[in-house]
Amino acid sequence: MGISSPGIGSGLDVQSIVSQLVALDKQPLQQLQVKASGLNSQISAYGQLQSQIANLQTQAANLASAASWETMAVSSSNSSAIVGTATSAAAPTSFSMEVSQLARAQxxxxxxxxxxxxxxxxxxxxxxxxxxxxxxxxxxxxxxxxxxxxxxxxxxxxxxxxxxxxxxxxxxxxxxxxxxxxxxxxxxxxxxxxxxxxxxxxxxxxxxxxxxxxxxxxxxxxxxxxxxxxxxxxxxxxxxTAQDTLATINGVSVASANTTFSNAIDGLTLTATQVTTAPVNVTVSRDTTSARANITAFISSYNALNNALSTMTGYNASTKTAGTLQGDSTAVGLQTALRQLVGSLGPGGGAFSRLSDIGVQFQTDGTLKADDTKLNAAMTNPDALKTFFAADNTGTASDGLATRINDFASGLLDPSGIFTTKTKSLQDAVKRNSDEQTTVNTRADQHQTQLLAQYSRLDSNLSQLTALNTYITQQVAMWNKQSTN
Structure with a gap:
């Protein structure tokens, strides 16, 4: 079979003509590709939101844990001689302790x-x-x-x-x-x-x-x-000689085979490190340090989520660009629901009704900010804070704020929740988009084949006509020459 190159016989630029016609067939691809890029960006955005919701759930779960509000701290007026640790079983108290001898081995x-x-x-x-x-x-x-x-x-x-x-x-x-x-x-x-x-x-x-x-x-x-x-x-x-550690607590004698007293007072472990020369005052009180840290972590997590939602659903006037999820009803609805939930009332009858009562206020951009003075004052009432955040009445309106946020986030992250369903919907749209791109390419390829075949036949016909025209021209020229002679 000889080598064929459309257009040689006729002089037509067949390849250019066909390429331009096929390019018209493929014009829908550009729009489909832009749409696919947007869909993938939305999938990525929902993945980011899902991660931040999971973090918010973790922080809410910490606040909703009763144990996080029952941490006890032990302070000693002479920590070089006596130190202690306490569990939630310990009750707030204060006592005097003296150590007369330390345990030793024979x-x-x-x-x-x-x-x-x-x-x-x-x-x-x-x-x-x-x-x-x-x-x-x-x-x-x-x-x-x-x-x-x-x-x-x-x-x-x-x-x-x-x-x-x-x-x-x-x-x-x-x-x-x-x-x-x-x-x-x-x-x-x-x-x-x-x-x-x-x-x-x-x-x-x-x-x-x-x-x-x-x-x-x-x-x-x-x-x-x-x-x-x-x-x-x-x-x-x-x-x-072998001996026990001997001490007195409020004047009552106690002994231990080592330097630790783990059963003298419920929930309290005391360790003697040296003999005392004067009574040591030991105080057991609520430790609000970790609870305060949990509140700060919750605020940071909520603010990160709020900022992400605001950016994704908003419009940047300075750059004139829309957010990835602008106009997305699911994302807008999520932002609204979160703000309403975080700003809602806590369990009735408590000392605190809203976050603002403990010094945590909404800002104009939708973020939360703590007033340290007011929050520190609220931390002096840990039982009321525990009720406000951690009350658990099996999904009723009397649940604590953190309990409700934890339950809300859990529903969002459930296999049947909005993140799974929304992501599945977007992935299906990407699949349909890919199928449409394949269809456009297939049709364009088929059209290209048809056009090349048609132009090849046209080229062949034109080539034959050109050859006939050349022959006739030559014959006429010969006749004219003969008649002249």
Whole structure:
């Protein structure tokens, strides 16, 4: 098949003619493309609004949470000695507290062993419990008495004749007997240091030795590691007694095995960090810091949403451009509904009826602004604020403002809410627009094919006529020449 180029035979600019005719067919594409761009911009705008509604719901949910209004704070007149934390179960109160001693663990140490020497063989029996009398009381009133605790006695076998202090310490620590063993090295040799794993008077320990040398209390062989003053052993020497933290609250004695009092007062945990020299005043009160922060966060979130809606639905006179959602009834309706809801009355019968009562006012541009002085004054009445924002009466008009806003936002974000349905509608419109563009292109392509075929036939016919005309002209010229001769 030969190469064909329409227009060569006739001299017509067929490609240009066809291109211009097809361009006329494709003129609707420009309008469709502009419309598609607008639809995609609207989808993007609704996505942005959906995100901001979700943020507003989060802030409203914080304000609607009863727990956020029940946070308690603990202050201490001497935070170097006593600090505290409180849960919502704590009641506002104030009391005096003094600390006479802090909890500590029992400690004991051995005599000096030659580095690397054997300590003897046998069994060490470790028992946790409480010591009384003797060295364990300030009065040293008689022979020490040990009262075993609830934990079972732990036996540790020291069977190797070459077991050093380090190996014995490792076996003690591995036994989890409630004591920790450490080997101390110095110029004179090695010592075994023993300490209770926890503090408190009940964390004292007794170590009895069953010494293979036949004498369990002579301070020789394995009995050098015993600690049993009740039975006059000559092993480890006491370096620190186990004791509770002792304190008074309003003059009433309290004790703790550690430095924390978690059950002395409901909902309150107190921690002693040092012995006091004077009474410490502790005050438990409502902590409005987080609630105030929640109100500020809600205002910021609402303002961001309001500004976005205003920009999207408005007209910028300086740039002479319309917002992405100008004239969109859904967006305009949403903005109106939000403003009405935020400006509506709270539950009846409370100290506060509207946001303006707590110092939060609408501005001319539709945003909210807090009057710090008035809001701070309102924060002194947290129960009334809790009712205004967080009252929950199962979707009735008596619900708190934040509860209603949370429910409203939840409905908007529901799978059947306006964001889902509106976005689906816009996506369907984009799909229809795309189909229309495809149809226009298809028709234009078909028309182009038809035009090229038609002009190819015309070109062929004109080419034949031109050839015939040339032949006749040549013949006439020859006849004229012959007749002249």
């Amino acid at each position: 400690s004991a140490g051995s005599g000096v062993f030659a580095t690397g020497s054997s300590v003897g063989t046998g069994v060490l029996k470790i028992q946790l419990g409480t010591w009384d009398k003797g060295e364990f009381t300030s009065a040293s009133d008689g022979t020490a008495v040990f009262s075993p605790g609830a934990s079972s006695e732990v036996s540790i076998n020291i069977t190797a004749a070459d077991d050093t202090l380090a190996k014995v310490a490792a076996k003690i620590n591995a036994a989890n007997a409630g004591v920790n063993a450490t080997v101390l090295h110095d110029a004179s040799g090695d010592r075994l240091l023993m300490r209770s794993s926890t503090t408190g008077a009940a964390s004292g320990f007794r170590i009895q030795a069953v010494d293979d040398d036949g004498n369990n209390i002579d301070g020789a062989g394995l009995s050098r590691l015993a600690f049993d003053p009740e039975n006059a052993t000559a092993g480890l020497a006491l370096t620190q």
